[in-house]
Structures are given as structure tokens and as C-alpha cells.
Amino acid sequence: MVIHYKCPSCGSDMVFDSDTGMLSCDSCGKKENIDTFPKENIKTTFEENDGKEYHCKNCGAILITDKDTTATNCSFCGAGVVLLDRLTGSLAPSKVIPFTISKEKAMKAFKIWCRNGLLSPKGFMTADRVKGITGMYVPFWLYDLNSRVEVNAICTKVRTYSKGDYIYTETRYYDVYRDINIDYIKVPIDASEKMDDELMDKLEPYYYDELKEFNTPYLAGYIAEKYNYDHKELLPRAASKIQSYVEAFISSTVSGYTTVSYNRKDIDTNKKHAYYTLLPVWMVYYDYKGTEYIFAMNGQTGKVVGKPPISQTKVASWFGGIAGGTFIVLKLISLIMGGSLW
Template structure:
């Protein structure tokens, strides 16, 4: 039986029997995998470590599409706390990817036909979800400038204000992928997921898919998640200081602490596309269908596009000139 993304149940492709996963006995929900429950597969091509059912004897790597061979058995490794199941089937993922290819304005026509899909793999990618608290203490000088006329004089009045902020910020479920082989930028762009649909992890959700083992624990990735929220923290601080002509920061102290971290699996379709003897890898959010990746660019289309912009600017400038001097070129 495999997990059916449409019904959210375990489904048998032969007899059409379906079993609900949520009603599975609690003894099937485990914190640790035993040696007989799951195996590690090591990809000789890219080095990724993949988890799959113990009975599986051969599969393909969800990262590079290559065949993988059996490595050491998995024993005593912490299982995920929660999982977001796939809601997009393989067929729906293929159709969504083809539609995405055809929307590429600057991609070659051969790529837009979307008929060179080499493979597509559903993989659960390991993530850590962080709950964080940031305490920000800010000292700045705000300046206001006002000009007015007094008799024969134009007066410029400048005032300076001491600005203090003591801000308490809370972040909930900030995701960071824990895979060594998965491109971090690609995974960040797959966001957002609907974390309201997180399910308590049960092994049957993995049926028919593969899942990678995490390479980094929550402490290893703490510096990265702090860096990830830094821009949002800075933006929020700036939003609280308004009404000034300019602001000069004298000090900005931000202390971020981890309140909680949870290990989860998130669904990703990896698409391998062969174009002009080069394999391109794309990722699709297995819950929303969002596609990310770098498609090839057509030099001819780029030249035409920029030529059109340049031509449009030239015509606009000529029209402005005609309106001013009453003469077209």
C-alpha cells in the first residue's frame, strides 16, 4: 500500500482498499526506528543519505535521480515529530511543472515544450522548525528638518531627538532544511508551507515515497536560523521609528534565543529535466505546487526583450521632446 495524496489515506493500487492513517494504533507511532523497520541508502553519485522502508531493495536518489545502493541499516536514530503529507500527486506535479515551463518568457522554445522530463521523485526533506525569541534594545538619534519663510529670510529648522526602543519579538515555526545535499536557497524559495496541516508522524505516510535523514541537528542550524530572521527583525525595528527626516543608529543590540525546535518532514517533488544534453534540477512544493529552479535562458529572447525596452524608451523620449518643442524627429 502507498500513501494517496488525494484522499490522505493508505491505498492499495490493486484492490483499491483504503485505510486511514490517523486511526493507526499508537504502537505504530515510534520515536526510534529499529534495524528491521528502515534502512539507509547512500547515493554514490551525490552522497545523499536517504531513508526508505526496510523491505526496499532498490530505489532512486531524490536529489540527483541516480540509482542508489544499500548502505548501513538505520538504528536508534530519532524519528521526525511531525510531517506534512503530500497533497499533490505525481501526475498533478508533472502537469503543474509543464504549465510552469510554458510560462517562461525568456526560456528557449525547446525547453517550453516540457517534453523532456527525465524523472520525478517524491521525497520528504528533513527540516527543523524553530520557535525563537528576540530581544532588541536600540538607541538612535532622529532628525526632523523644517523650512519656512520669516520676512526676507528662508529659515531651516533642524531638531534632534533621542530615540530608544526595547522590543520583544516572538517567531513561531521558522523552517530551516537539515539536508546537507539540498540547496538551501532552493528550499527557502519553496516556502511557505501551511503548518496548520502538520500531522503527528507515522510511518505509513512514507509509503510510496522516500525520506532523507537529517545531516544537522537543531544546534548546528541555530546560527543559520538567527541569520534568517535578522532581516525581519531589522525591518520591524525600522517600522517602529517613523516621522523623522533621517535616523542615525548609535547602538543596536539583538539577542535571539531558541525556545523550541521540532524535527519535521516536508514534501518536495524533485524534477529532473534533460535539455540540450544537460540535466536541470527543479523542486516543487508537494503541498502547494510552487516550482523553483533556474531554467535555461534564451539569448535571442533576452536580446529581443531588451531591444524592445530600449525602443520603447527611445520613442517615449522622442514624444516628450515633441511635446516640449512641438516637433517630432
């Protein structure tokens, strides 16, 4: 099924406007509230060939297009690709965080971010070689998790004191038991096999108080990818993601001891709920000296993540400055202590 949101005034296609949170017509400028958009202006087409998916020969990404697309550019890597297979699934998320940063604002934020790259080559910092910038909704599972923890440890408190001519060390032993119940809500795990997990993790945090019930108009004008992994497959990664927080909480409950030796630490993490959610991401493709660099921007907060090129000259100058400063400090110390300056 292909859905078009037609402008009630002029009949042109409308897209989601991240600045106003409304459907917007580029032709006449009319704005329409998503929740009250006239149903008679929602045009749907049902045809056997109305949906296709293509596989990028360069990076293997799976993206959704309409039935008339035969060739396009991959929004993940920018490569030219050809459609191969029919669309076999449907997007059925339960939640969405709409874009709040427009393409223009995203470009401006990216250029500012590039200029702050103190160790990046000067040519890169100008941010004038952007090959493309694509707004896409990346599939995530948001997990509500519960961890039941049982801990048994032998702990000590050591006290040293003097009495007469003697120094005494007193050690007291404690058998410590903890039964802990911890809840975590909305732990995000990206569900696309082609997105870099580390890159997506670094985009956090998103503000989940702005989650909306999914409504198709939010996708108008953007690309949306379907998930590759269901919530059962990604549960181990979600449990692993909160492991350090669970460990830190356990440690906080056995503080105040000189030593802590764990005999048993059982952690059982289970899923309470999982929500298929689309989160907004701007993908930026940047060409520098024949090499393409891919950056991601949180479409809600503007946070940019990625690995820019490093200038070896700047790195050498930076370390040289540190070494030179250290040398001067050491010479001054030598002078103060009676040595010669050179």
C-alpha cells in the same frame, strides 16, 4: 525495522494517498483511515540487516532503502548508485505536513510552469523531457524564536520656515530608547546538507495550520531523508533568517523623524522550541540538450522553484524590442518639439 501496511481486503501493500489523506490500495482500491488502521494489518520485521543507507557517488546524498536493495537511482540527482553502509539512525520527526498534491497533479503543474517560461527555449517549454519525478519528505527544523532588542538612537526633526526676509531651519534632537520583545513561530530551516538551501527557502510558504503529529503511514509510498544537522547547529541560520524582519520592526518603532542615528542596537535571539518536521517536496529531474536541470515543487501548494535554461535569442529579441520602442518614443518626442521624424 521495516513496516508494511497491508490491505485488509487483498493483502497488498498500501500507500498514502495525497488526494484523500488516507491509506490506499492500488490493487483493489480500498481506502483506510490512518488513525483507525487495524493494527493486525501493520506488518513489522526486525532483522539485523533490515535497513541500509547508501551514499550517491554523484551528489553524496543519503537515502533510506529496505534491506533487499542493492542498487537504485538517487532521488536527488537521478544517478545510479550502489548501497554502501548500514542504516545507523532512525527517522524520529515530531511533525509532518502530508502531501496534498499527487504525482499526476505535480506533473501537470510542472508542465504549466514550464510553458510560462517566456525567456526559456521553445524546446524546454514543452516539458516533455522529464527524466523522473520523486516525492520525498525533506527534514526541516521549525523554530519558535524570541528576540530581545535594546536600541538607543539620536533622532532629529527638522522644520524650515520663513519669517520676514529670512528662512529659518529648526532642528530638534531626541534621545530615543526602545526595549523590544519579539516572538517568531515556526521559522523553517532545512536540515539536509545535500539540499540547496536557497531552493528550499524559495519553496515557502507552507501552511503550518495543516501540521500533523508524525505517523509512519504518511511516509508509505514516498522517500524520507534523515536530518544531517541538529537544531543547535542550525540556530544561527534561523536567527539570520529573521534578521531583516527584526530590523524592519525596529525601524517601524522610530518612524516620524527626519534622521535616525543608532548609537546602540543589541539583538539577542534565542530558541524557545524546535520541532523536527518533515515537509513534502516533489523533486523533478529534467533533461534538456544533454544537461540535467533539477526543480523542486512544494508538495502542499504546488509552487515550483528552480533555474530553467535561458534562450539567448529570446533575450536578444526582448531587449531589441525595448530598444526599438525607446527609439520610436524618442523620435516622436523630437517630432513634437519641432524636429524631423528620421
